[in-house]
Amino acid sequence: MSKTEDVLRDLDSKDQPALVGYFPAGYPTIDESVAACVAMCESGVDVLELGVPYSDPVMDGLVIQEATEEALANGFKLKDLFPTLKRITDSVDTPVLVMSYWNPIMQYGVERFARDLKAAGGAGLITPDLIPDEAADWLKISDELDLDRVFLATPSSSQERLANSASLSRGFVYAVSTMGITGAREDLDRKARDVVSGVKASGSDTPVCVGIGISTADQVAEVNSYADGAIVGSLFIKAYKNGGVAELTESVSSLKSGK
Amino acid sequence: MNNPTNLRAQDGPYFGEYGGRFVPESLIAALDELDATYQQAKADPLFAAELAELNHSYVGRPSIITEVPKFAALAGDIRVFLKREDLNHTGSHKINNVIGQALLAKRMGKKRIIAETGAGQHGVASATAAALFGLDCVVYMGEVDTQRQALNVARMRLLGAEVIPVTTGSRTLKDAINEALRDWVTNVDHTHYLLGTVAGPHPFPTIVRDFHSIIGIESRAQMLNDYGFLPDVLAACVGGGSNAIGLFHAFLDDPSVRLWGFEAAGEGINTPRHAATLSMGKVGVLHGAKSYMLQDEDGQTVESHSISAGLDYPGVGPEHAWLKDINRAEYFGITDDQAMQALKALSQTEGIIPAIETAHALAGVIEHGKTLPAGSTILLNLSGRGDKDMETVGKYFGFLGA
Numbered sequence: 138m139s140k141t142e143d144v145l146r147d148l149d150s151k152d153q154p155a156l157v158g159y160f161p162a163g164y165p166t167i168d169e170s171v172a173a174c175v176a177m178c179e180s181g182v183d184v185l186e187l188g189v190p191y192s193d194p195v196m197d198g199l200v201i202q203e204a205t206e207e208a209l210a211n212g213f214k215l216k217d218l219f220p221t222l223k224r225i226t227d228s229v230d231t232p233v234l235v236m237s238y239w240n241p242i243m244q245y246g247v248e249r250f251a252r253d254l255k256a257a258g259g260a261g262l263i264t265p266d267l268i269p270d271e272a273a274d275w276l277k278i279s280d281e282l283d284l285d286r287v288f289l290a291t292p293s294s295s296q297e298r299l300a301n302s303a304s305l306s307r308g309f310v311y312a313v314s315t316m317g318i319t320g321a322r323e324d325l326d327r328k329a330r331d332v333v334s335g336v337k338a339s340g341s342d343t344p345v346c347v348g349i350g351i352s353t354a355d356q357v358a359e360v361n362s363y364a365d366g367a368i369v370g371s372l373f374i375k376a377y378k379n380g381g382v383a384e385l386t387e388s389v390s391s392l393k394s395g396k
Numbered sequence: 397m398n399n400p401t402n403l404r405a406q407d408g409p410y411f412g413e414y415g416g417r418f419v420p421e422s423l424i425a426a427l428d429e430l431d432a433t434y435q436q437a438k439a440d441p442l443f444a445a446e447l448a449e450l451n452h453s454y455v456g457r458p459s460i461i462t463e464v465p466k467f468a469a470l471a472g473d474i475r476v477f478l479k480r481e482d483l484n485h486t487g488s489h490k491i492n493n494v495i496g497q498a499l500l501a502k503r504m505g506k507k508r509i510i511a512e513t514g515a516g517q518h519g520v521a522s523a524t525a526a527a528l529f530g531l532d533c534v535v536y537m538g539e540v541d542t543q544r545q546a547l548n549v550a551r552m553r554l555l556g557a558e559v560i561p562v563t564t565g566s567r568t569l570k571d572a573i574n575e576a577l578r579d580w581v582t583n584v585d586h587t588h589y590l591l592g593t594v595a596g597p598h599p600f601p602t603i604v605r606d607f608h609s610i611i612g613i614e615s616r617a618q619m620l621n622d623y624g625f626l627p628d629v630l631a632a633c634v635g636g637g638s639n640a641i642g643l644f645h646a647f648l649d650d651p652s653v654r655l656w657g658f659e660a661a662g663e664g665i666n667t668p669r670h671a672a673t674l675s676m677g678k679v680g681v682l683h684g685a686k687s688y689m690l691q692d693e694d695g696q697t698v699e700s701h702s703i704s705a706g707l708d709y710p711g712v713g714p715e716h717a718w719l720k721d722i723n724r725a726e727y728f729g730i731t732d733d734q735a736m737q738a739l740k741a742l743s744q745t746e747g748i749i750p751a752i753e754t755a756h757a758l759a760g761v762i763e764h765g766k767t768l769p770a771g772s773t774i775l776l777n778l779s780g781r782g783d784k785d786m787e788t789v790g791k792y793f794g795f796l797g798a
Contacts, residue, residue, distance in 0.1 A: 191696065193565070193683070194574075195577040195578060195581070196581070215694040215695070239418055239681050240680045240695040268421055271416050289422070291422040293425035294421055294425065317582040
């Protein structure tokens, strides 16, 4: 019953590539982030990943760090997340997942966060520093509210852990393409294929999207040839920084169309 | 309830509700490998023998205990004993953990170590071990700290390590750990993250504690053999908490021994500029473990402040959080000025120059020793020497220049 899964499966059945796009809430301001996210969805992003700015983003490279620092410096507060999310989900049908490090959610209250996320039209959560082993509260409330929950699968994960991530993920499994943090890389690691095939081999039918280091249309096309979607973040922030919404939407549509 | 006679048996991943592994999945395999390697090493008499030999002939263990009666007189009618970790090779307790973890890195076949450092003591110790064992070494250090601990930056470079100033966030220890974690996520195949304190994801709090527990094991035997009693109180400074847990651990199941930890209260515990995590923080997740931390209502980490780079950290090890909650240990704040006055006091009464970090414990003894009955005894972990701090000290007291 995951809208995210429906969207990804539908694209797959039509043999079309799927693009998951990341953008931070509140960057550079709340209004501008809403406009940027809506424009991304309208220009080709199939699933939106709305980032929560956090003081210690250890999974993120410099581009995202600087953008989220700027959002915080411009006054973004956690309570602003849900109105921001609602404005986006009111404007577009695209499923929107929130990507957040765990401490802000813990401080807000896991159950309260989940309910407010649901009420704002959010599809679910991507949790980069929460492994299923530590996620008891989140597993429970996300089941109750039927929210997507995206765990990571990485090249260093054992087959047992890949299977566990896959069976507990809903929406999609976030396959980490290479050992590293977010940020564009020229050569996408071949390890991504192994992670995806490991997840598939576990018998899971949850879609698998590949992220980290994707920055070209060719990479998006390549990833979509063996996975269910490509996740792009840093590149979109760079585009926005360079040329605002116009360059951002151009970047989205060129990645989506493979040109 | 925890059995009060079995506190030493807690080996993680959780200490009460604290600890765990709140890290990206990318690091789990490395943490599992480290844990497995450590368990094998612990069971291997050859590992114990190699570590003991290095501790003896390289680090200079056992470190001595010095009674300091003139300093003690400042704290009332009590006796004060110093466990002299400042006399270890490289000048602080940090070497205990570094030698142990470098041996583990060797066992895992990892040729590159990375480390974070605040005051530079852990960075220097890591660079030392890298030189000794022929490992590549990269040390992440907040840009602010590279300036206030410039001498230690030079020491690390002399030893052959690469020092990378961290320019993100608050540019101190917290951000150095973020950057080290990013490096580790990227290079985990061939790199060991030689974490320098009892924080971070399991198994780090347990491993780092165990390698430092020699401080308490030696002290306990030395007090019994040389003086015939156990001290009434143990005292140590607490940033991440490694030297404190190293001293406390062997005594956890001696209920007559009180445990005092002294945090950096910076400009005052009721000002925004302090690093008193256990006294003023809230429970959260930082750098991979659940523990107390300084944060705002949104869960954003709040920048800490202390004159001592080594205590300038908004988190604390999970075992300390647990010892606080079960009332086994007590934690107090000590201001920058109290610490600096205590540093001068020990220097001038006993001819021992402590690190500014360590001076927080000395100040704590002066303040809280007065509350003890006459004749009470305190054993204090003199965790580091003050050579690295001479510029800060010189400026603070106007000792520089003609």
